[in-house]
Amino acid sequence: MDKVWKMGLVGLGGSHRSAAYMHHPQISVTAICDPDSDTLGKTGDELGISDCARYDNYADFLNADIDFVMIGSPVPYHAEQTLAALEAGKHVLCEVTAASSVEDCFRIADAVERSGLTYMMAENTVYFHFLQEWKRMMREGRLGTVFYAECEYVHEIRDRIMNPATGAVYWRNERPPLHYCSHSLGPILEMIDDRIVRATGSGKSQTIVPHGGPGCIDMQVALFETAKGVTIKLLRSSVAARLPAIGHYSLYGSKGQLENGRLGYDSDGWMYVEGEPECEKGAIPLPCPIIDPTAPEEATKGGHGTSEYYLIRDFIDALDRSVAPPIDVYRAMEYTLPGLIAQEAVEKGGVWLDVPQVR
Ligand SMILES: NC(=O)c1ccc[n+]([C@@H]2O[C@H](COP(=O)([O-])OP(=O)(O)OC[C@H]3O[C@@H](n4cnc5c(N)ncnc54)[C@H](O)[C@@H]3O)[C@@H](O)[C@H]2O)c1
Numbered sequence: 001m002d003k004v005w006k007m008g009l010v011g012l013g014g015s016h017r018s019a020a021y022m023h024h025p026q027i028s029v030t031a032i033c034d035p036d037s038d039t040l041g042k043t044g045d046e047l048g049i050s051d052c053a054r055y056d057n058y059a060d061f062l063n064a065d066i067d068f069v070m071i072g073s074p075v076p077y078h079a080e081q082t083l084a085a086l087e088a089g090k091h092v093l094c095e096v097t098a099a100s101s102v103e104d105c106f107r108i109a110d111a112v113e114r115s116g117l118t119y120m121m122a123e124n125t126v127y128f129h130f131l132q133e134w135k136r137m138m139r140e141g142r143l144g145t146v147f148y149a150e151c152e153y154v155h156e157i158r159d160r161i162m163n164p165a166t167g168a169v170y171w172r173n174e175r176p177p178l179h180y181c182s183h184s185l186g187p188i189l190e191m192i193d194d195r196i197v198r199a200t201g202s203g204k205s206q207t208i209v210p211h212g213g214p215g216c217i218d219m220q221v222a223l224f225e226t227a228k229g230v231t232i233k234l235l236r237s238s239v240a241a242r243l244p245a246i247g248h249y250s251l252y253g254s255k256g257q258l259e260n261g262r263l264g265y266d267s268d269g270w271m272y273v274e275g276e277p278e279c280e281k282g283a284i285p286l287p288c289p290i291i292d293p294t295a296p297e298e299a300t301k302g303g304h305g306t307s308e309y310y311l312i313r314d315f316i317d318a319l320d321r322s323v324a325p326p327i328d329v330y331r332a333m334e335y336t337l338p339g340l341i342a343q344e345a346v347e348k349g350g351v352w353l354d355v356p357q358v359r
Contacts, residue, residue, distance in 0.1 A: 011073030121332035143253030151184035181339030
């Protein structure tokens with residue numbers, strides 16, 4: 001019989017992502033942790049967690065009967081909670097991004113190496129159905145050699161940065177837009193099987209929420225160069241007025257170009273491939289569903305198409321087989337570090353900086 005893995009959830013919040021995780025037949029939630037007593041009580045009741053397995057203290061929670069910790073707390077806590085979990089002998093599945101500083105990225109990588117435990121970063125966009133399809137196309141060489149890519153993640157979440165009624169600020173107030181780069185870079189790096197070696201960035205203006213912190217910078221753009229020589233442009237904002245939000249990807253290869261739509265992740269895009277009969281007259285419409293039509297009904301419970309369903313399957317599979325998961329600690333840092341370095345480049349006046357290599 002397949003092993004059932006005991007999951008401890010920390011940071012319960014408003015997220016529905018873990019709903020898909022809990023649906024996995026090999027997962028049993030055995031402990032939960034959150035400093036907010038209302039959230040702890042509500043989630044505990046929903047999940048049927050006994051009072052003695054509900055923790056407001058993380059150190060106590062790590063002593064509970066759990067095999068792995070799903071870290072869903074705010075990003076500023078990710079590094080310390082990851083390190084403590086590994087120290088306590090627990091595997092880790094951590095929300096995006098892995099850490100807020102270069103030093104912490106390296107501390108986590110070292111700790112995973114020393115512990116021999118499994119670490120995965122829960123970057124769900126990589127698992128969007130159309131991006132998995134695109135990855136297959138790239139592997140088949142249909143676009144030829146990719147030399148340029150663009151990605152945009154512009155998602156207005158002012159009310160999750162600052163309370164509109166009271167003006168109280170949340171953790172995202174201190175988080176520059178470029179630090180949240182993994183939704184954009186992750187899928188592109190997977191498609192081109194590459195890593196970023198240099199970065200620069202621009203964007204400091206604050207006209208929309210002038211009294212906020214760096215999280216309220218109007219918009220930032222970064223340019224990256226990869227080890228294979230691909231140029232990537234990334235655009236990020238958490239405050240710019242745009243509805244619907246955009247999660248956009250565009251790639252240019254030696255044989256063609258493709259992109260998803262500009263009205264939400266799964267809006268139809270375009271594709272042109274030189275020499276393919278259906279593109280004889282130019283680009284053709286390209287459906288970009290985030291739901292895999294072949295997945296079972298429960299696969300959409302995570303709320304981002306079928307992405308969480310496949311993500312947790314890969315994590316449990318890695319635990320079962322004691323192998324590295326697809327977004328292992330090195331890949332996690334390759335999704336996280338470029339944004340930290342691009343922000344450093346912005347602060348230094350738009351210089352180009354090397355991105356430290358974690359492997
Ligand atoms: N992958 C995605 O699509 C996606 C979407 C949204 C958020 N996220 C990630 O999920 C994480 C949480 O984001 P959120 O918007 O739910 O945050 P949030 O501010 O709503 O906080 C989540 C929960 O963490 C709890 N918390 C606060 N401090 C804590 C601590 N020290 N230890 C444990 N729990 C603590 C809060 O009480 C809350 O219940 C972040 O890493 C974020 O980047 C990912």
